[in-house]
Amino acid sequence: MLAEIKGINEECGVFGIWGHEKAAELTYYGLHSMQHRGQEGAGVVVSDGEELKAHKGLGLVNDVFKHADFNKLSGRVAVGHVRYSTQGGKVLENVQPLLFRSQAGSLALAHNGNLMNAHKLRGELEGQGSILQTSSDTEVLAHLIKRSGMETNEESIADALNQVVGAYAYLILKENKMFAALDPTGIRPLSIGRLGDAYVVASETCAFDQIGATFVREVLPGELVTISDEGIKSTRFAMREQRKMCAMEYVYLSRPDSDVNQVNVHASRKRMGIELAKESPAPEADIVVGVPDSSISAAIGYAEMSGLPYEMGIIKNRYVGRTFIQPSQELREQGVKMKLAPVRGIVEGKRVVMIDDSIVRGTTSRRIVQMLKEAGAKEVHVRIASPSIQNPCYYGIDMSTRDELIAANNSPEEICDIIGADSIAYLTEKGLERAIIMEKTIHQGICTACMTGKYPVKEDGQTEIMYTKC
16 A cells, blocks of 8 residues: 655646647637636646747636736647646646746646656756756656756657656647657546647547537557647557546546546446446435536436436535635535535425435535435435545545545444434445446546555556456
8 A cells, every 4th residue: 555645636637739820719718618627726838839928827717817918829839727736735836837948948838647756756856956946746747858858859758757657647838849648557538639620638528529629539548649730649658558547537527528538427427326226225215316516417327227306406506616626624614515505395304315426525425414404304315426435546636645534434334424314325346337437448447546445556656457347
């Protein structure tokens, strides 16, 4: 088991476009569609073929870009980023894309994921004279690229990527080329699309739909893609492992209209609900309600399989952000109270099956169960459309210690008592696999380390491949 660590863990979104006259504006729209992946900062770097120009700031995409002068961000190429950071990392210097200038040319980096050996590499770089300007692990790669050679090309990038360990999806921009890279295990999502003659790269395919682009293919594990005016070229920088896509992308993180590893997120969540109803039917229930928004699909599947009516028993205030990605527990607590409200006319006097996608800290579930009962629900049976989360994530999601994970320190019976439910049950690992893994997925497999403790990538760079069977 990996040691308990705290660090800069990010759940972010990257977007890039090559060959469009409105590159900066389209990047804005692409980032807006992925706002759910990070609400603390956003930025764009544009190339006009000779110079890289940046605009970034703290806050939501609309806030960052409402005063942007897109005439000064002219160029046919751009990369963008929406950021979420843990406590201590919310500073402008860490907002991406990071931009570096040198005599040999400029370089911009946008990153989704987490480098497990970043601290070690920072120490080595500083010992060799490098001066790092941010606390983000993303900056480490820029220094490794420059250390591998003055020119930023496939060879220097591949050499740098082979020195980092973890989960990463990178977009790298220089004046006349854009590069996209995915870690050898393919834990984070990254796709390529087309918009006319332009190429588009994004963390989620919903960004393609936002701008009218069409999906072409996934970036493969261990692949470095080079995009330029000469077209697109693929380079293998590491041996491809069996893909272990982050299961939480399907459970919670991605938008339901996105396809992750060629599997639609809404459809997979609905199948999670179906599997959950098969495994853990609720006793003598009247209605099924889902916790907005990411649990609605699973609730529909559960209701469909169980034969119970699905009702909108909980509504969401659309003007409050996601509680999971608030940077402190205090803000999460307040966010739950502001964000969700029961529909008394629906739940009063009813035995309710409450479907949620996951329980991390237990704060949200406890508050929702309490609200439902205060609204008159006779019983609340909680069903979770994923296995219990008992282990920290080292690959880019803000779950870095066991102390904050309710399932790591309590039995299901104790959790049921803590959140005030009448019963609780989780989807099994096999049920989750049946819901997600499809025949058409690429090198199919999912990372369930936070649920099972089976980490596909170790800090020393060794991989632990757990072959998955449906």
